[in-house]
Amino acid sequence: MNILKKFVIKDLSLNKKRTIVTIIGIMLSSALICAVAGMVTSFQKTLVEYAKQEYGDFHTIIYDIQKEDLGKIKQNEEIEKVLEYEYKGYSNLEASKNEYKPYICLVGMEKELLNNLKLVEGRLPENEDEIVISKHIKTNGGIDLKIGETIKLEVSERISDGYKLNQRTIFTEDKEEILNKIYDKEYKIVGIIERPSTFIEDRQSPGYTVVTLDNKEKTNTSIFIKFKDSKDYKEKTKTILADIENEYECDYNISLLRWEGAALSDSTMSMLYSVSGVVIVIIIVSSIFVIKNSFSISITEKIKQYGILSSIGATSKQIKKNVLFEGFVLGIIGIPLGVICGMFAVFVLIHLMNYILAEALDGIKFMYSVPYLPILITILFSTITIYFSSIFSARKAAKTSPIEAIRNNDEIKIKSKKLKGSKLIKTIFKVGGDISYKNLKRNKRKYRTTVISLVVSITIFISLSSFIDFGFKMANEYYKNKKFNFALYGGPEKNRDTEELFNQIAKSEKINDYSIHKTIQVSVLPEYLSDFGKEYFQDSEDIEERVIAIGEKQFNDFVKQIGEDPKKYENKGILLDNFTYFKDEKKINGNLYNIENNKLTLNLLDENYEKTNKIFDIQIEKRTEEAPMGLEESTGIIISDKMMEKFDYKVNRMYIMSNDTTGLREELSSLKISNPAYEKIGYSDYEEAQRSEQAMVLVVSIFLYGFIAVISLIGVTNIFNTITTNMNLRQKEFAMLKSIGMTQNEFDRMIRLESIFYGIKSLVIGIPLGCIGSYFIYKAFSEGMEMAYKLPITAIIIATLFVFLIIGLIMKYSLNKINKQNIIDTIRNENI
Amino acid sequence: MGILEVKNLKKSYGKGENKVNAVDDISFSVNEGEFVAIIGASGSGKSTLLHLLGGVDRPTSGTVKIKGTDIYKLKSDNLAIFRRRNIGIIYQFYNLIPILNVEENIALPCELDGKNVDSRKMDDLLQTLKLKDRKKHLPNELSGGQQQRVSIGRAIINNPAIMLADEPTGNLDSKASEEIISYLKLSNQKYNQTVIVITHDEKIAKEADRVITIDDGKIISDERNI
Structure with missing residues (x-):
């Protein structure tokens, strides 16, 4: 070397x-x-x-290719693999409850493709007499076929106006279709699979897919093509299609192509x-x-x-x-x-x-x-x-x-002008403070590096911890005030039916408490607006409001809760009125309506929110700011169910407090299978949503804290190197100070002061920057919900302690090193 | 023609009123094999002069020719190469590399030149400088006199055209000083080495062939000892 x-x-x-x-x-x-x-x-x-x-696992699919063209395609050098399957034909499925899917569609696949199917139950077909059926024949079509049963399929062609139709042509009742039988055969059901991908059976495809094994040469093959390299997949597919005379339909596996980076x-x-x-x-x-x-x-x-x-x-x-x-x-x-x-x-x-x-x-x-x-x-x-x-x-x-x-x-070229100490510092901290303060000024460049490293860590820490804080708050706040953890939504058409279905569901043991909301839409006459309300609505005549009945038990509980007797309110309404809006960025809160006359006059609205001019009064004696279960609006007129009977109301919400939301979900899905009428009822599981949101925030915070930790560590290595070497370079100076009579205590104090100056300077810059960052993050979050900005005090305190701890430790380390040295040795150890 | 020729050499610091001429228009020449002592009060500019002769600083104007080469016409890399081959410098405070041992320190100029050190020569040098049993020691394990002997070794390992010494005994007691002087003298006589020494030391001045006195950046006398 x-x-x-x-x-x-x-x-x-x-x-x-x-x-x-x-x-x-x-x-x-x-x-x-x-x-x-x-x-x-x-x-x-x-x-x-x-x-x-x-x-x-493919890039392109080409449908229904004839035998002679298949060989040609297979010769293409760009292709890594070709997998074949065949739509053999349709068979009538008369009992199907889905009017757009009246058929079973038999598909023959080669072994490797079969293996890609997602089996729910049973096994895959092992010969040409066995089939697997898709799960949604039961869940969507309402036909319960069991493993072990045999089913006779009349495999036929779909013909309309002389054209042969396929899975990509939708079934409509407007056009007559004829089934042209090719053959019939008995198949044994050996398994149930998940609904196949949309490439095999689209949402609108008219036949439920059943699959059998078919390793023979097919007459009419559809193929999945996997290219060696998915780049330029469109051009490659075009080249393939251009090489053959017949025209075929093709499609691309965009999801895969996208993640592979080709699209x-x-x-x-x-x-x-x-x-x-x-x-x-x-x-x-x-x-x-x-x-x-x-x-x-x-x-x-x-x-x-x-x-x-x-x-x-x-x-x-x-x-x-x-x-x-x-x-x-x-x-x-x-x-x-x-x-x-x-x-x-x-x-x-x-x-x-x-x-x-x-x-x-x-x-x-x-x-x-x-x-x-x-x-x-x-x-x-x-x-x-x-x-x-x-x-x-x-x-x-x-x-x-x-x-x-x-x-x-070179490093200590200084000008005396720049080194004027501060009188204040000299009075407070004496000579030691003066020297350490001047030192920071002398080593401006190094000092700056240290301060910048600290500032970066402080800023990132404060703003990102607010980010996490707001995230958690959002995830919790949103669900905190809810008196329900599950909600059902009904279809809009047949209201009384929905009410019946809701009542059936309400019998479940997994429900502790529930409230079915029946509503009518009304418009309040403008003369009932309070001054606050007038200011908000200006000259508008359209003061839309909802009249809600929340179920008998709920209503009684609610009336008691606000300290009244339920009997008094059988024919009266309670006004929920606690309105908040933002004016010039400021939050304004007040009551919209004036109920001095103990009533509100209302104009009934129809389905399209048009006024019907059916005018009626509701007696109102009580105003409250507390909303009953499920009501998220800040205003509304709450009446008893009995009173609601007079109106042509709508039922589309049911709010539930459940002791087991997962169980309730399962019950719902089994209800849907046994009775398709339930199919139109949707649900939100707030408990699950909250759990996943919290988990999400947790993962994000692990990421962010990890990031902060590493960035700060990088900063710390930086500071460590700067401070220790700076100390080393000044050894001679320190020795000199000691030799002219600075005591150990004074010396330690001087060094400690220096670290405090470092810390203060970086905190003075870092904390405001961090707060600005956190405010921007707050702004981004507050778009979604009302939340007051709170200074991230905890983060600021942690950052402050951390900064002094780090600097203190490093200073202490270098002091120990310096104090071990002999004064005269250090002084003599100099040159020229 | 001398081995060293200095012409109108100037070095000034600062500007305007604060301008200080540390070396003020100095010209002289030194012949091969001469032992020259430069003396002067502190602040007279003698150290600056020596640094200029050694090519480690740059003059404001004027020329320094060593073996006929105008060293400040060289590019800095070429000057560095010229330095390691032709100039040996000894400092008052030795300036050894603290993490390299005696042998490595002496070998440095040679190694920098990409040459292998002639081990016989190294042995001879260590013998002469009485460092044989210290060759694996680090500088801080040596006395001042020993450290200075190492730097003499480093200065002459490449047989430079001239050897410059800046107060080589300034930091040493009289016994060690005598030793150092004797080594300088020895190299001057044994290898016909040209030696230029800056010194306060009367004894060195007396040993020299020639004494140049400097004051205020100017030569005020240039005498030969008889």
């Missing part, structure tokens, strides 16, 4: 701590880049796998890429900061040695090479360690996410992909970072003239 390389190695191993801290800095930033890139590729892989699972116009993927791009840029910038900083420190420390080398004849090229070699050594240790840590972090995160989000994701599993690309990206970016950081310092080292370098006073 040549002497200069030996020099670098010796220097690195002698300054073990600085070397280790620098390597940690490099490692952390590589790990962060690797983790971010790794997450992106893992997400992508997950989505690709999901698309393959859901839609199939990148999609916004989700490009957003994922651009967000991760931004994050990586932030990481790189902060890494360059750290690494450059630690290089320039290492160079400053060694600048004298470089001066000596140069004075005995080392060329600037040799010195540059030397510095770059140092970067190389640090990188070759730091980068691989970082890559390993980053990959491990991704691995842990993916598993954590699968664990936490198991319920919310509904069966999707995140996959861990060994991220070759991220590793390459990391190595590339980290190398670039180190190269630029070191070349910068190398230039500086090579540029300084040897004698200046030997004197090493």
